[in-house]
Amino acid sequence: MNQPLTIAQCATLACIWEATIPKPGNVHRGADFEDLSYTDFLLSAVAVGPVLETAAAKGVGRCVLEAVARTRQMVGTNTNLGSLLLLAPLCAVPRERPLGEGVRNVLQNLLPSDAHNVYEAIRLANAGGLGEVESMDVREQPPDDLLAAMRAAAGRDLVARQYAEDFQQVLSCAAPWIREGLANRLALGPAVRHAFIRLLHEFPDSLIGRKCGPQTAIAAAGRAGQILAAGSPGEEAYEYAMGDLDFWLRSDGHRRNPGTTADMIAAGLFVLLRDGIIEFPVRME
Secondary structure, three states: OOOOOOHHHHHHHHHHHHHHOOOOOOOEOOEOEOOEOHHHHHHHHHHHHHHHHOHHHHOHHHHHHHHHHHHHHHOOOOOOHHHHHHHHHHHOOOOOOOHHHHHHHHHHOOOHHHHHHHHHHHHHHOOOOOOOOOOOOOOOOOOOOHHHHHHHHOOOOHHHHHHHOOOHHHHHHHHHHHHHHHHOOOOHHHHHHHHHHHHHHHOOOHHHHHHHOHHHHHHHHHHHHHHHHHOOOOOHHHHHHHHHHHHHHOOOOOOOOOHHHHHHHHHHHHHHHHOOOOOOOOOOO
């Protein structure tokens, strides 16, 4: 397309696509949760786009807090905290700068106000399964150094790990793996699903780990590996294994929802949209 998408459009579309494309264990247009619907994700995506457009001017922390507040005005539960924590630093990179060096610069220049605002956003979102930790707990007084807090959490939370490692897994795994699928002539839906399975296998899902324990997250990663071993997207054994994983993930009251992996997909889609890599019109399935 000749006219590039705005940052707001990239962010909104990334969130809409992430929610729309069916993925094992996640909400999508054919599968709601009891307390969370596909429509909730669409409303949230529309609500946060204009806020994320202002990330470069307002800063990461204020942007995350405002986006969470806008979301809570539209829906009654947390739909997007993880995605916002990933998208805000990416959206704060000036359009003329490459994302790799740009996001590193954004992270290195975070202020105490960013930490305070992010902690307030986490409390406002009322994210599930956070538990308690010995240091830098979100229920306590926020630290002045957001990066230090993220480094402390990086071993148990993949979103925090992106802050600690300059978005390494978003820029070197999530986005390239989706792009690889598209290069192999997959439609966007299968390309995203395959990248999702690769991420789930390589990085046990943080949300599952918090809600169900690390062993369940590791079990989910192992089941994702079985899909990869079964074949390629579209092959009968691969698709059968995908359905089996979807059933298993949904069989415990949605507590096994791989939400962090979905957040990584949203960030990866934003990267590809922001850099004009996804060509329009898009073949979805």
